[in-house]
Amino acid sequence: MSTTGPGIYNDIGKRARELLHQCYPPNSPSSNADKLFDINVDSRCQIRGAVPGLRVFSGLRFPLDGKVEMRYFHEYGGITAGMNLPAPDQPVLNCSAVAGFGNFSVGGHLFYDSSSGMFEQYNAACSFSTPTFMASFALNDKADAAKGSCYWSVIPKTAIAAEVNYRIFDNETAFTFGLQQVLFGGMSVKTRASSTGRISALIEQQLLPWFFISLSGDAIASDVTNGCVGISAFFMSSINNEERKSLSSSLGNEQLGADLSFRCSLFNAQPLQYIRAKFKSN
Template structure:
């Protein structure tokens, strides 16, 4: 990806460290690849006493990628991605059946010092999303807005700023139409960025609520990593991820509320198998 990246990348590193791969469900993922070059991935998730799942097929030919996903509720989602039709651009079309009004077309453009993304819902009264990011030398500023043509009103307008260096990443986001301020700081403790500390503070102006979450990522050995997080509400989470064999990853996570010890802790287990 060229330049400062898309607006959605601002604050993503801190968000992933504090939330990615944490789960309270049981999940099994299996991937394989056919001789024709089609990648198949099946997911099975146990939520409570119910099992849900999906099968995703992905095929890439030159600059075109086709992805089709079918879930247990008979929903079919198709995504077509076209890269470099015009230099430095990417077009993504998404359709979901049987919801014929769920189609969306997105176009992304990347430059050395900026990026632009626009998405429109393929309906008679479409919603339009637009974002732009400019930056250089690790500094990026971006903004996004959403407009609903049926009501003639903005559905969102957000802005963000990030400073990225090899040792740290600072991100500030003004979201929810200016009602929420979210700031995060990620500090890498080694050159390979396998060990890091993160802190995120959120301020909601309409309710005068503040939230603070701290966490860390620690590489125990080349095959095993540990993540923890704790917020000011007393909720503590931990995640252990181990590569059982190449491309096969076992993830065990848990969370408990230190201010409500009478509640049962949440535990999750995920196993991803790839050839």
């Protein structure tokens, strides 16, 4: 959440989403029997301070998926407008707005496909948040999916989260529960379990103030050998303090700054038992 207001739409349910899903392997292995590993690269840049309350955000992922977005933050609301770039000549336009007062916020998000001339998706959500607790409810996928989540920082270094997803037209419900514990020396541990029988664990170590590395695993509870593992490296930097002062003074703007992040992840694309058999055959 933004420290000056309710933030933007993506901030609703963000803390629970990060605890339960960030840096874990994909939910299902690749269907390509000859592909042993998947590599994902995610880079993001946010420039702030050029205009009070306005930020420019850009993101690029590999396999290719790009985004450019303008974000405006206010004491009582936040607005975003931008485009996703699945293809240069067929951008998907998106906009969102969130309004909040005190501990409550509510917002909506629209996606417009310029190639088909139709709204590809529209979502709505609301949340209640405090410094240690957040609860949210969202209607996604054109009101076909309902999601509720909560996050609670039990004590300063321990947090728990829960999420329930309900597919309205299919009448399917799934639950996910997670726990995060911060240990000594910049190390943290996360675990999660879902009603579908999947269990996951992740260890993340901070090696430098701006560099993190994590090791994660995911498996079916009834057959742990049929699981996936992955490693992820995360670089995070904020241009501020002396660097920001030097840059902003040269441009005549004392508030100018930027946030940069880069994540590279390597996951095995096939169950572990398949990889062992593949290496033995070679």
